[in-house]
Amino acid sequence: MKKIKIRPVWLLDVLSFSNRAKQRKKRIEKTKEAPVRADYSINRLAGELHPEQLCLVVRDCVSFEEAQGTLFTLSRKGGGPLPVFEAGQYLTFTFAIGESLLSRSYSICSSPREAREGFYRIYVREGPDSFAAGWIRKNWKSGAELKAHGPNGTFTMRPLRDEKQILALAGGSGITPFVSMAKAIRDGLADFCLTILYGARTAAQMPFLGKLREISEKCPLIRVVPVLSDVRDHDAPDGFETGWIGEDMVRKYMPQGPFSLFFYGPRPMYELACQTAGALGLKRKNLRYESFGLSSDDKANGNGSCRVRVLLPDGEELELVAQRNESLLVAFERGGIAVRSGCRSGSCGFCRCRVLQGEYQIQESEKARRRADSEHSYVHTCVCFPRTDLCVALD
Amino acid sequence: MEQLFDVIIIGAGNGGLAGALDCTCAGKKVLLLEKxxxxxxxxxxxCRGRFEFEASLHELCAMGTEEEPKSVRxxxxxxxxxxxxxxVEDCFRLMARDGEGKxxxxxxPSSRERIFSTLKELARDAEQGVQDFFELMDECAAGVDYVNKTGANQNKRYLLTHFPNFVRCGSHTVSEVFRxxxxPPALCTVLGAYWVYLGVDPDRLSFLHYAxxxxxxxxxxxxxxxxTSYQMSLYLLDVVRRQGGVVKFNTKAKRLLVEDGQVRGVITDGGTYLCRTLISDxxxxxxxxxxxxxxxxxSFHKKLxxxxxxxxxxxxxVLYLGLDAPADELGIRDYSIFLYSDPDPSKVYRTMMDQNEPVQSAVFVCPNVVNPEASPEGTCICTLTAMAPPELFEDLDGLAYLQLKERIAKGxxxxxxxxTGFRLREHIEEYELATPVTFARxxxxPEGAAYGYEAQGxxxxxxxxxxxxEESLFENAWQAGAWGEFGDGYSSAYSSGRAAAGRALRYLEENPV
Known part of the structure; x- marks a missing residue:
């Protein structure tokens, strides 16, 4: 090969090549010693938005007896702004009830702007078999200190994906993320049209109706239609619809032009929403739902119990009894094993563990497991049901 | 009594995993900590919806073939x-705009012969230049090999007689050597385009590194x-465990125990562990x-x-798109396309780093083009990666940040x-944008940097x-990963992890208990 000449005197190249290490050393030697900097604005912002844990204090709680729910206002212990969030996201609380270590997630129903002003609001409703919610309503009083993770979640309006018009179907306490979205629109933080079909058994079970009506009166982008399922047509007050929120109701109120259907509510309503989306020919991308609460048990997996041997991260080992129709996560919680969880529907991945031995079933409807996790038998315990005795390891 | 490990590794990234692999293979008692x-x-x-997104990997090098595997394989x-x-059959497709809108x-393509014919078509008088270019890269590889093998004992005369061009180019930048x-200019554009994978533009990037x-x-x-690359990570983790390595997740290393210039242990939020050597990823x-x-x-490290x-x-x-149509239906035929705002790669870099300019250059990747399993049938995944000026994200409050993210994603x-002419908007079923704040999280x-220190100067x-x-972190502690001596990239991070493991193993041998 010919000589490649870069500088006229090529000896200079040779010198600078062989001197590079020396030059580096010299430059470092000459630099003045200083403390190593580890504080950066970008990292600070990441920490503010996603703290490892939030210590919150109950500032205020309002009970709605007929709706069997309580609205909590939470602020940061010691005060100050809270991490902002995207309307539709949730917080996950960890707490102990007796021997059990639980975590539960609740959608935030205040505005993202209010987080900066120092508070979140969440609404906790007590269902027929909601052990934790009942306990929370009794025990979280003004001044109580809470531990939480988040905000998290992907049930949010995304401008590049969703249509500019959203039709929201909310069942009971499933209204909460939409309350937050309405407030975000009101506060100028989001720009889309939101029509909410707000379903509940009776008007007294709609603790957010007054607030939503107040917002929609001032903000033409928001419309709210209350729908009562336990009230007959001629008994319904003015401005209320009656019956179930199904295809007919959706057709009556759906926006003109393209729209996305957002849904949050109990399972029967979810199935109706999916049917409706199918009947309307909506594309898959235009049907979005918050899934937590959709899958807490699996009757199909049969009765009976299994033994679960759990290898803990610190090398300890213990054995639990798990019901076949309850998720592994529930068995862990009952057994007092601290497992962080979030969505409780198989998507966020916080509650994962590794199954070393035994058979299990993953709830088919909710699968967002990385394929390599499947290969290596990592499961999301919230949607994993034991079929035989198991041995599992927590990382 | 705290447990004593031969090697503690902080961080289960590519460097940490590769280091743990070698240390456990050598029979050492290893603890790998990951936050x-x-x-x-x-x-x-x-995962988002029905999509599983690769977070970072574009191209895995140093693989060789199944018959002749290279270091990564x-x-x-x-x-x-x-x-x-x-x-991945082609290196990349490059679409570089010039000032006149052309x-x-x-x-x-990949492989030398095919590159030759592509480049000859591009500039007819380029044959000699291209040939010299490849010969020079070969000489550089051989020269570096010799220097690595001989270390401080290299024979200067031998170097000069056998690798003269290597020595001449050794202290010059890519642009200087291209000149x-x-x-011809078109070739500088095409060959220089590769710089993005090294994070430094050709005007400042060392030609040796590039070569x-x-x-x-x-x-x-x-x-x-x-x-996805997560499959590689889980595989390495599995081997580390089978070889007896202890791995602790959700465990953040908080403090080092340092005594007489040596690391004696690591304090984590889950307890304290003692060590004889440390590898930092x-x-x-x-x-x-x-x-x-x-x-x-x-003192040396404070100065450094x-x-x-x-x-x-x-x-x-990084903009991640999950689309509800297959790639070919959307007209996507290429695995990767470099979309550059200028024929001069260094100018592309400068524009990218200007906080007053919206994103004008980016790298597009569609894994479905080479991987039929990249996403469910009837869908495809696309990602678009650009460099961000860090100033864009400084002193932002949370709300402003969330709004900036959406503006950037749209841009x-x-x-x-x-x-490209692709119509993707109406097919977006899922998307996410990762920013330096995401990487920092x-x-x-620091600042969410993903490529370690800038490989220049x-x-x-x-x-x-x-x-x-001569630059160990402590007497018994070494660097792995993108912050290590080989810089960024999967193969480089694996290599620096293994090199760190080699140093730890040598130390353990020379300093028996």
Whole structure:
């Protein structure tokens, strides 16, 4: 090969090549010693938005007896702004009830702007078999200190994906993320049209109706239609619809032009929403739902119990009894094993563990497991049901 | 009584995993600490709806073939659970706009012969230049090999007689060498385009560094795993465990126990562990800045950190798209397209780093083109990656940040659609945008840097490789990963992890209990 000449005197190249290490050393030697900097604005912002844990204090709680729910206002212990969030996201609380270590997630129903002003609001409703919610309503009083993770979640309006018009179907306490979205629109933080079909058994079970009506009166982008399922047509007050929120109701109120259907509510309503989306020919991308609460048990997996041997991260080992129709996560919680969880529907991945031995079933409807996790038998315990005795390891 | 380990490794990224692999293979008692619930660092994946997105990997080099595996493929040699790899046939397609609105549109294939004919078509008088270019890269590879083998004992005369061009080019930048080779402008554009994978533009990037990395990429092409890089991370984790390594997730290393210039242990939020040696797969800035009292940081490293003056390498914006139509239906035929705003790659870099300019250049990747398993049938995944000026994200409040993210995502989608003609908008079923803040959150690197220190000037890779032997973090602690001597990239991070393991093993042998 010919000589490649870069500088006229090529000896200079040779010198600078062989001197590079020396030059580096010299430059470092000459630099003045200083403390190593580890504080950066970008990292600070990441920490503010996603703290490892939030210590919150109950500032205020309002009970709605007929709706069997309580609205909590939470602020940061010691005060100050809270991490902002995207309307539709949730917080996950960890707490102990007796021997059990639980975590539960609740959608935030205040505005993202209010987080900066120092508070979140969440609404906790007590269902027929909601052990934790009942306990929370009794025990979280003004001044109580809470531990939480988040905000998290992907049930949010995304401008590049969703249509500019959203039709929201909310069942009971499933209204909460939409309350937050309405407030975000009101506060100028989001720009889309939101029509909410707000379903509940009776008007007294709609603790957010007054607030939503107040917002929609001032903000033409928001419309709210209350729908009562336990009230007959001629008994319904003015401005209320009656019956179930199904295809007919959706057709009556759906926006003109393209729209996305957002849904949050109990399972029967979810199935109706999916049917409706199918009947309307909506594309898959235009049907979005918050899934937590959709899958807490699996009757199909049969009765009976299994033994679960759990290898803990610190090398300890213990054995639990798990019901076949309850998720592994529930068995862990009952057994007092601290497992962080979030969505409780198989998507966020916080509650994962590794199954070393035994058979299990993953709830088919909710699968967002990385394929390599499947290969290596990592499961999301919230949607994993034991079929035989198991041995599992927590990382 | 705290447990004593031969080696503690902080961080289960590519460097940490590869280091743990070698240390456990040598029969050492190893503890691998990871703050996240998952292994991999950058080598990970995340799910949205029915899509599983690769977080970072574009192209895996140093693979060789199944018959003749090279260093990276050899890491995955154990057949139990080894990933399936798909070959990426072309290096990249480059679409570079010039000032007159014309676009240079070239697809660079892999393998030397095919590159030759592509480049000859591009510039008819280029034959000699291209030949010289490849011969020079070969000589550089051989020269570096000789220098690495001989270390401090290299024979200067032998070097000069056998690798004269290597020595002449050794201290010059890519642009300087391209000029000396008299490469026509179009060829400088195409060959220089590769710089993005090294994070430094050709005007400042060392030619040697470029030659070592680009040569194997051009010659051998690259690969991607069937189930994302997370599959590689889990595989390595599995081998480490089978070899007896102890791995603790959700365990953040908080403080080092330092005594007489040696690391004696690591304090984590889950307890204290003692060690005889340490491998760090996290940035030296965070290790020395957060985990060691300043009076115990070696003077050399305080000076080095100051001399580096916050010159971290690339910070990224990545737009991940899950689309509800197959790639061919959307007209997507290429695995990767470099969309450049200028024929001059260094100008592309400067525009990217200007906070007053919206994103104008980016790298597009569609894994479905080579990997039929990249997403469910009837869908495809596309990602668009650009470099971000860090100033854009400084002193932002949370709400402003969330709004900026959406603006950037829209800008990147606009760029992608307008440059390629793809109509993607109505097919977006899922999307996410990762910013330097996202990287800072998961990786904990300063300013969310993903490529380690900028590989130029003080931190030119070739220089670092020559000085790394004298720059251990502590007497018994060494650097792995993108912050190590080989810089960024999967193969480089694996290599520096293994090199760190080699140093730890040597130390343990020379300093028996």
């Amino acid at each position: 996240n619930p998952l292994p991999g660092g950058c080598a990970t994946a995340f 050899r890491l995955f040699a154990d057949t139990k659970g080894a990933p399936v790899f798909y070959k 676009t240079l549109d070239v697809t660079l 000396a080779l008299r490469l 070592l990395m680009a040569r194997q990429y051009f010659d051998d092409g690259s690969y991607i795993p069937a189930y 996290i940035s030296p800035h965070m290790l020395f800045g957060q985990m060691v009292p300043q009076n115990l940081v070696p 950190a100051a001399a580096r003056d916050g010159k971290f390498s690339a910070r990224f914006l 990147m989608l606009d760029l992608l659609e307008s440059r 998961y990786l904990g690197t 003080l931190d030119d890779i070739v220089t670092r490789c020559r000085t790394v032997g």
